[in-house]
Amino acid sequence: xxxxxxxxxxxxxxxxxxxxxxxxxxxxxxxxxxxxxxxxxxxxxxxxxxxxxxxxxxxxxxxxxxxxxxxxxxxxxxxxxxxxxxxxxxxxxxxxxxxxxxxxxxxxxx
Numbered sequence: 001x002x003x004x005x006x007x008x009x010x011x012x013x014x015x016x017x018x019x020x021x022x023x024x025x026x027x028x029x030x031x032x033x034x035x036x037x038x039x040x041x042x043x044x045x046x047x048x049x050x051x052x053x054x055x056x057x058x059x060x061x062x063x064x065x066x067x068x069x070x071x072x073x074x075x076x077x078x079x080x081x082x083x084x085x086x087x088x089x090x091x092x093x094x095x096x097x098x099x100x101x102x103x104x105x106x107x108x109x110x
Contacts, residue, residue: 033108040070040099049093051110054103056085062103066095 033048041047056062064087065080078095081087083103090110091098100106 035098035100035106037105038101038103040067040097042070042097043091043093043095047091047098048108049091049095050108051088051090052098052106053086053088053109054083054100054106056083056087056104058102058104060102062087063099063101064089064103065099066091067097067099069096 033050035041035047035052043049054062054064062083063080064083066078066089067076068078069076076096078092079089081089087103088109089098089106
């Protein structure tokens with residue numbers, strides 16, 4: 001599918017395909033040592049193990065979880081928390097994934 005946008009008051013048109021996903025910007029940011037936005041990120045694939053810091057909640061509250069698997073079961077949670085302010089989490093190499101919801105971006109600090 002092609003989307004065409006026309007600039008107001010000009011004869012300029014720009015075509016963009018909608019085939020790109022929101023994962024591409026997330027992957028680029030994660031490769032720079034940042035975990036952006038909401039999502040579940042695989043350790044060793046999407047993000048590197050290490051210590052990350054977030055300035056805390058966006059709108060409602062910052063939830064994070066270190067996961068042993070991605071089944072969604074409660075026993076997969078290694079550790080989790082709700083941060084009102086800044087938070088620091090150490091994602092271990094043995095963790096399967098890191099989940100974050102409503103947090104400001106996480107930046108790798110160690």
